[in-house]
Amino acid sequence: MAKYAFFLGCIAPLRYPGIEKSTREVFKALGIELVELKDASCCPAPGVIKSFSKATWLAAAARNLALAEKEGLDIVTICNGCYGSLFDAAHELHEDKKMLDDVNKILAEIGLKYNGGTKVRHFAEVLYKEVGIEAIKKAVKKQLDCKAAVFYGCHFLKPSNIKNLDDPENPKILDELVAATGASSMPRQQKMMCCGAGGGLRSQFGETAMKFTKANLEYMKASGAEVIVDVCPFCHLQFDAGQKELGIPFKVFHLSQLFGLAFGMSAKDLGVKL
Amino acid sequence: MVTPVPAFTDEIAKNGGSSAMLCFQCGTCTAGCPSGRFVAYRIRKLMRAAQLGLKDDTINSEDLWQCTTCYTCAERCPRDVQIVDVVTALRNIAVANGKLYEGHKKVAQNLIKYGHTVDNSKSAQRVELGLPENPPTVLANSAAMAQFNKILEITGFKKLVG
Structure with missing residues (x-):
């Protein structure tokens, strides 16, 4: 059985615990074991914390990577921000021996060491690559007959030169995953536009962030979509808050919640309001 | 009156933003920047200011904080400028100079x-x-x-x- 260290991050467990719960249930149903990454912290967030101090960001990310390495497991994240931070930090540390040595001097102060052995995965690409569309289709018990606005967000695929998952301008991974549930991914304008939350915009320039969200919601509405499917709790938060605040109503699902519904799990157990 | 600080470009490089020097000002970044649709922020100008060492102009500017780190610019840059890394470097320097919202x-x-x-x-x-x-x-x-x-x-x- 495939096994990963489950990195929770901040927004999923502390704002949308239904996303955490759905991921646990969906992975269990697909025969993948998620082991708790005990004592982990914030990734730390790529837009805010990394903008304030790259040194702190790198050392704290290395601590999370070291905790997973101690368990001998690769990390799976359910958030684009966590994926962005941990993947980028791992990439830098694996490429630059001096940087790794410097970070290890800090980790030594707390009795840890990172040897560069942790791979960082995003749950959606694990589902796509390790489980595969055919196996997911077999696990679907209830075909979802709905029109979806598929939202990739930014840090899932980009920067594409180090992630190499899909075409960052015209990707297909998530559209195929969503289609596996029977839902239709509706084509729309500006599909790859940012939700607006990242980079510290939501926490300091919330009105500007909401302008991004409004544009996205309007394109989604015009496409005929009924629900939004995201792969990041921070995008999820921005759209969920935005659809209420802006009066452009949408049901917002994390991909794990959409899968949970398609696998026949109850909305209540997934923390979803239908 | 803008005052160039030549040592500022070194400081940016030390903070991971050396690729700013590769920018030839084509404006592809600004054309695709979602923030640029909503506010006066122009990422191309920020890259130019970084090249020229305009320290006060960049670290005191609200513009520096309008980037969501969406990477659209960096993906499209024909000079491979790691634009988000340059923004991060500038922000780190700003915060080190006490500019934190x-x-x-x-x-x-x-x-x-x-x-x-x-x-x-x-x-x-x-x-x-x-x-x-x-x-x-x-x-x-x-x-x-x-x-x-x-x-x-x-x-x-x-x-x-x-």
Whole structure:
């Protein structure tokens, strides 16, 4: 059985615990074991914390990577921000021996060491690559007959030169995953536009962030979509808050919640309001 | 009156933004920048200011904080300028010079207090879903929280955002 260290991050467990719960249930149903990454912290967030101090960001990310390495497991994240931070930090540390040595001097102060052995995965690409569309289709018990606005967000695929998952301008991974549930991914304008939350915009320039969200919601509405499917709790938060605040109503699902519904799990157990 | 500070370009490079020097001002970045649709922020101008060493202009400017780090610009840049890395370098220098907004300070303080960017306002819903009240992170283990805080102390974060 495939096994990963489950990195929770901040927004999923502390704002949308239904996303955490759905991921646990969906992975269990697909025969993948998620082991708790005990004592982990914030990734730390790529837009805010990394903008304030790259040194702190790198050392704290290395601590999370070291905790997973101690368990001998690769990390799976359910958030684009966590994926962005941990993947980028791992990439830098694996490429630059001096940087790794410097970070290890800090980790030594707390009795840890990172040897560069942790791979960082995003749950959606694990589902796509390790489980595969055919196996997911077999696990679907209830075909979802709905029109979806598929939202990739930014840090899932980009920067594409180090992630190499899909075409960052015209990707297909998530559209195929969503289609596996029977839902239709509706084509729309500006599909790859940012939700607006990242980079510290939501926490300091919330009105500007909401302008991004409004544009996205309007394109989604015009496409005929009924629900939004995201792969990041921070995008999820921005759209969920935005659809209420802006009066452009949408049901917002994390991909794990959409899968949970398609696998026949109850909305209540997934923390979803239908 | 703008004052170039030649040493500023070195400072940017030391902070990971050396690729700013490769920019030839084509404007592909600004054309695709979602922030540029909504506010006066022009990422091309920021790259030029970084090249010229316009320290005060960049680190005191609200524009520096209008980037969501969406990477659209960096993906399309014909010169391979790692634009988000340049923005990050400029922001790190700004913060080191005491330029930290209140909203950002709050997030930084949350990190110190909770080890997360937000508090746990959903413990009741967690229990309802059959999850532990606190996730099994630093929030559930004070020794791990102390360990995490030590990193914030060693790297100077507490002093930086205090």
